[in-house]
Structure formats: structure tokens, C-alpha cells
């Protein structure tokens with residue numbers, strides 16, 4: 001055998017939450033419990049199979065225009081991709097070519113260090129405080145870029161806009177990426193700041209608040225300079241990503257702002273209604289500005305609860321990682337799903 005194996009790029013991949021193929025109560029990947037906008041579903045049902053002989057629109061113009069109208073940001077300041085994972089991955093590749101370390105929290109979206117490793121970007125993971133908060137001052141040191149999920153995941157805690165403004169102000173020589181995957185569930189978006197800071201990239205997704213995890217649509221907004229740089233890298237790699245029905249369904253979902261507001265409000269109402277019930281069972285829960293709780297129990301280890309719930313076909317997320325190995329991330333489902341969760345927890349906790 002030759003030595004080709006020495007030249008294989010070795011990566012430790014991101015570990016997504018399980019997608020069991022049978023019907024379970026699925027509270028482990030922060031999917032929205034409600035279907036996408038009926039307008040988007042109608043577009044998908046009307047899709048023309050014969051039209052797949054043609055390549056799709058590389059600029060996804062229809063989708064970009066819909067985002068432009070809804071957010072009041074000109075089309076040349078919007079970049080779209082196959083989920084925000086695609087957008088974020090492209091952003092790491094595009095903006096983090098420095099020899100200085102990119103900064104992000106030690107407890108955050110676990111794809112960030114995977115991309116940094118994959119693209120050989122130096123990085124430094126900055127510890128959150130004891131109670132899982134981001135300390136803005138920690139990001140005011142020399143760096144090759146900053147990435148912050150706001151609200152953060154899996155902690156669910158949001159930073160106020162002024163705290164993020166401070167981080168951007170202190171980092172005019174690097175690109176600051178704010179990953180707003182959960183922003184529609186309660187945080188305040190820094191989107192208005194893109195007019196003031198040409199180094200701010202705001203990334204959002206259709207996966208959570210627009211109920212489109214399976215559509216795979218994400219987008220970034222920022223200065224034209226940032227967006228042009230992203231497009232150049234994208235078109236140097238793979239031009240044809242989203243298919244035509246997805247571009248059209250994404251545009252329909254984006255334009256249905258009323259539906260998004262209605263469904264996110266329903267999730268938020270469920271989140272707040274069940275918080276005291278979980279607390280009454282002995283859980284401590286961080287203040288959530290998202291569609292999930294980050295919770296630990298005062299008596300029973302998180303791992304035990306995770307496994308016992310799984311036996312009852314209720315899936316939540318657990319990480320056997322330092323600092324968070326006694327916490328669970330629980331997606332907010334429908335009221336009925338949460339009722340089933342509370343029932344199962346009551347049983348599990350009584351028996352332990």
C-alpha cells in the first residue's frame with residue numbers, strides 16, 4: 001500500500017442530534033413543532049419535476065428579493081446558502097484567513113470549532129462565566145475574527161444589542177459574525193448595526209423560526225463588501241446549491257411574516273407556560289430567549305434523565321462534555337408534547 005493515507009485531511013465531524021426514523025417526541029434538535037408557512041408548502045406541492053432538467057438560478061434572486069423586502073436591506077447586501085451552516089462555513093473560509101486566533105465561547109454552537117479545524121483557522125475558545133454568560137470584555141483582545149451566537153446555544157441566553165455593539169466597536173480590524181439562529185424567539189437583532197459597521201455579518205436561518213429545518217435555507221446580511229467577498233468564495237466552490245423549488249418555497253416562507261410571528265409566539269407562549277412546571281419538578285433553567293431550555297436538575301443527573309426519557313421515546317439533547325455534562329437542552333414542542341414530557345419526567349424523578 002502506498003502512503004496516500006498520510007495526505008488525507010483528518011477531521012472530527014460535527015455531531016448532529018439524532019433523527020430517529022420512527023415516530024417519537026422529538027425535542028432534541030430545536031426544530032419548530034409547527035409546519036412551514038402554508039404558502040411555502042403550496043409551492044413545494046406545485047413543483048414542476050420536468051423543470052429539473054435546468055440548472056437553478058445561482059443568485060437565488062427570488063429568495064434574495066423576498067429577504068430584501070422583509071428586512072429592508074438591499075439585495076446586494078444579502079447572501080444565501082443551504083442552511084446557515086453553509087453560510088457560516090463559507091464565512092469562516094472567507095473572513096478568517098488571519099494568523100491570529102478567531103474568538104468564540106467555549107460553550108456555543110459546536111460547529112464553530114469543527115469549521116476552524118477543517119479550514120485550519122487558529123482559534124481560541126473563551127470560557128463563559130460560571131453562570132454561562134458571555135463577558136463582552138473577553139472579546140476585546142487581539143484576534144483574527146469573532147463569532148458569537150446570539151442568543152447563545154445551547155445556553156439560550158441573549159446578549160443586549162449594546163453589549164454586541166461594544167464588541168464590534170473594539171474589533172474594527174476583524175470581521176464579527178453574529179449568528180442569530182434563534183433571534184425571532186425573543187432576542188434583539190443587531191441587524192440595524194450593519195449600516196454603521198462594515199465588518200458586521202448577521203447570519204439567520206429558516207430552520208428554527210420559519211419551521212424550515214428540512215428546506216435548508218440560511219442567509220447573511222452585511223456590508224456589500226462582505227457579501228461580495230462571500231459570493232466570490234461561494235462561486236469558487238459550488239455555484240448551484242439550492243434547487244428551484246427550494247428558492248421559491250423559501251421566498252414564500254420569508255414573505256409570510258404573519259405566519260412566522262404567529263408560530264414563534266405560540267412557541268414562546270408554550271416555553272413560558274411550561275417553565276414553572278419544570279421548575280416545580282426541581283429543574284433550574286436559564287432565562288431563554290430561544291425555542292429551547294437549558295436545564296439541570298437539583299437531584300438527578302442529566303445523563304440519567306436523558307436516558308430514561310429516551311426509553312420513553314422522548315428525545316432531548318445531552319452532551320457528555322466538561323461544564324455542561326449535568327445539563328439538558330430541551331426543545332420547546334407543542335403543548336401536548338410538553339405535557340407528555342412533564343408526565344414522563346414526573347414518573348422518572350419519582351422513581352429515582
Ligand SMILES: *Cc1c(COP(=O)(O)O)cnc(C)c1O
Pocket residue numbers: 030082083084085086109149153179181204205206207213216217218
Ligand atoms: C440551528 C443552528 C444553526 C444552523 O442551522 P441551519 O439548519 O444550518 O440553518 C446555526 N447556528 C446555531 C446556533 C443553530 O442553533
